[in-house]
Amino acid sequence: MRRSRPTARLVALLPALTVVITGSGAVMQSPVVPTRTTGPDPVLQTFGLTESRMRLTSESQTKDQNAAARSTEGRAARAPRTAELARRSTAPFSLVGVTWADPHSAPQGAIEVRTRRLGTTTWSSWRLLETDNPDASAGGPGVRGSSDPLWVGPSDGVQARMIATGEAALPAGLRVDLINPDAPETDTPQAMTPVAQETRQEKAQEERHEKAQEKRHRKAQEKRYEKAQEKPKGTGDAPVVLPVRPVPRLVTRSAWGADEKIVKEPPEYTGAVHIVFVHHTATGNGYDCADSASIVRGIERFHVKSKGWNDIGYNFLVDKCGRIFEGRGGGVHRSVLGAHTLGFNANASAVAVIGDYRSTAIPAAARASVAQLAAYKLGAWSNPPLGKVGLVSGGSDRFPAGRTALLNRIAGHRDTGRTECPGNALYAQLPAIRASAGAAPAGLRYRKVNGASAYGGKFYTKGPAGPAWDLTTPTRMMDRFEVWVDGRLSAAAPSGHRQVAVQLEPGEHKVTVRAVHLSGKVATTSAEVIVDPVAPEFSEPPLVALREGTVGATAPVRVGWAATDTSGLKSVRVTGADTTSLSGGTRQHTATARLGDPATWAVTATDRAGNSSSDSVTRTPVLLTEAEATRTGTWRAVRDQGFLGGEAVAGAAAGASLSWTFTGSSAAVVASRTATSGRVRIYLDEEFQGIVDLRSESAGNGRAVWTRSWRTSGTHTVRVQAEGTSGRPSVVLDGLVYLR
Structure with a gap:
């Protein structure tokens, strides 16, 4: 919020001042007992603010009436212009804003509102609306200037006031707009249900929508991936098809209940996304995440019905719990022209964090979601989130039309306009968001190779190999994984997978796992994999020989063998009177044999790839x-x-x-x-x-x-x-x- 010093001082005094109308006394009306209509509640209610010449009198003033009158008269001549909406009852609403006729003007002064909690006589304190954001749309018939809307929760009473700065005029057509995000459109009337019941039903429906959408997306992605890995009939090695780029998990428009009937025009598209703008909605932080869908519906209706836009302005919204909401329609994977950053809507995407972050930082979950969205949108066009870009302004209050602005690819709204958005606290978090969005995959390492055994820093297998890996970068920030064999792409896996199967020819190979971040940055880890499909060979049958020792009912013997393998022996198992497992380097085993009884010893040699072969010998001690x-x-x-x-x-x-x-x-x-x-x-x-x-x-x-x-x-x-x-x-x- 930009305010002049006189306005700031005036706003600071407001809680200790009483509004008095000259010659008619105070305008404060007595509390009204809230009522609820039996018919359908309206989506939008508007109430005009009326201008009045008023003087501000301190409640602690104790001078005599004549001096007070003279003092008041002198100040009234110099008093700023004011407008107000007296305290009144309304139909239910949850979001409030103030609009005016000229979308290109911004009020010079302070606008405050207070509301009454639904079904009670409890009024909130005065709350200041943020009014420093000029209209970010392309304009057009019916478009109005506005404050940022404020989420107040279920309410049924409102009072508003504006005090202009100095001699500034009041905006024409000044009015209070109240939005009920849960009311049906008037062309489909329906009876209102109790608020508590609505909340439970809404939350359950929202959760069902989210789960169904996520399940459909996951199944579709897995099906596409599995189909891509199939080799066409009658062909040799088919080209590897990369997995579909993952879409961040989000609440779709249908899931949060977007009113598609009020969107009259189809979406417009621009070129590659070169920049992501970060905003805050300035709707306040005193909300529960269960209310987030209602807030998004309220913002959509405010943008369309109050501001006169075609759809919600932001491309995405993120609540303080980190849930992502699809914003303007047209496809989350496409470059949809939004209405969010005056002069820079083209070739851009915008994410708005629900809340007011002028003095409060966004939580870690929300920060991670903003970074994911930025990496997703920029990486799709190979634009580095940590980079900068020069964009030609279409005209804003900071950059005139035609001027080139050098901006971070993840920028704050204030970087292009004279606004507090996205708030000092959130703006200070943008470097960390850029670092997360633009980082290379971290901590990538081989965990094992399925179907292979490790020895001396290498992996040995008969043929099939399943590289398995780990990394510390969260799955949500990953695009895909690729497996390269001797410099050739051999397989690919979606971001949630940590292993894949490859078929290797006999011999030694370099198998590289390549992790691809949503931003496009990569990390690799490699391993030597030796494919040995041949079993160990015994050059001659095992040899059983008598050895020195004690002879009694049994005789001491020694079993020896000679087995070789190209990849080396891993283990040897000798089975006779008992079974003994030995290391691959062992070449003999001591045992005993009962006098007069035939004894058979079987020797099984297993190489490092898992191939085995056996030979045996039978002898009788006499x-x-x-x-x-x-x-x-x-x-x-x-x-x-x-x-x-x-x-x-x-x-x-x-x-x-x-x-x-x-x-x-x-x-x-x-x-x-x-x-x-x-x-x-x-x-x-x-x-x-x-x-x-x-x-x-x-x-x-x-x-x-x-x-x-x-x-x-x-x-x-x-x-x-x-x-x-x-x-x-x-x-x-x-x-x-x-x-x-």
Whole structure:
């Protein structure tokens, strides 16, 4: 609001002043008991403000009557021109404004209103109307100048006054306009319902409209996306169709109850949207968000019926809870010519935040919605929200027609006109809104690749891959996601998706997720994906060999294998008497096998891509006792429960030997170890293999002390010869175990 200093001082005094009409006394009438008509309530009520020569007398003045009269007479000659509407009862209304005949003029002075709450005798305090916005339309028959409307809630009484500044004249045709946003049009009369019931029904209907609209939009978008991903029959790789640009979730005109009957002309369209203007409606902040649809209906009716415009002036409105309302009709995705910013309506879009933000900042939810709308409208024409643009004025009170104005692409109404709009507090928030609207997607990262496993910073898969990602930018600020494979667009997903499937050829690929902001800015993240459809290969069957250890009811064995894979092994699972899972780098596993029973070991190797292959081997451990050996030299029988079968042989003479002949793939000599045991010489097929010292501080019987294994089964002879070690010549032999 622009006011001269005298007007500001005058307005500051108003609460302490009493209006007095010269020669007729005060005009203040006694309270009127509100009534409610039984017929349909009108949408619009108008009451003219009448000019009167009045003097302002302080209620605390105590001078004698003659001095007061002389003082009053002197001031009356210099008193500003005034007009008023005396306090009166009305039909119900919720929004009030003041209009005048000339749309190109602005009142020089202060206009105030007060209202009575519906069904009560309670009057509000005087409230100042914002009147510094010149008519923003293209003019035409019936167009009137006006204040910004004020939302007062359900009311049935009004009083208004205007005091001009200095010697300024009062606007011609000055009147109060009262709007009932919930009243039916007169051409479709209907009985009024109780206000409380209307509110409940309205809210329920609005919620149904919103949910239905959102559901239809979501299904339509998903259907278009799924259809776009289908490859035409008889074709190879079809071009990737990008998802439809998402429309911000909003309350449509039908959902908030726009009166399409009062819109007489079709919408007009301009070129690309180069700028988004931010306004406030100046309708006040004392509303509930449940009333927002009613406020928007009231603004539409005020703009059409009071100001004489064809439709609501703003392209979008946002309430303090962040809900977006479709404004002027014609399509939210199109460049609809509005009536919002004098001289700059073309190639522009406007969003008005419902409320008065001269001293109060808009809440975070509303700020996010304004940023989303700005990014949506500007990004559709590849115009950066953080940039500036030079626009030629069509004529405003700040920029004459033909002059170029250099403006931020997200600008405040005051940037083009001499107005307080959108209020100091909201205007101070515009840099943050620009930053949000024009930011690149933030925090984009790979979460995983569906169907693939991660290893060493890479992903491995058999073929199908599903890149999955996260980011910190809210979904509402995103346009779409694209997936590029080796520099080629391979898939795309809507803004709400966080994964997509791609089919990759064998080999190593660079898979890049490209996030596209509504503003057009992008962010990328990449990963190396290796496609390996081939299972690991076993170069030969697993090998089972006897190993050193204790022989009893079972024999100790070792299972070994040799498996290879181009992408590397992830894991190996060995299944025998039990199942053991091992890392991919493991090449052997120790186990036991029951003497005399066939045992099968299956080895399954899995590579990093998830391919698996298996191989198996079956072996039977067989015990040949000392009684089955061919002997040379002197041996004597020894008995102990720790010996296999309870009996073994002991010998001390050098050269005494035991020999066993068998057919198998592995063999182990079984002997006893003590602190005084001597050494033995081992021969395999009469070839010397080495000396085994049986001395051990850990005494024990039935120990496999020497082993040999072969890839294939064959007939072999093992001979064990006592060395006759000095000082400890005795050795105890318990037999030989082999694998058949």
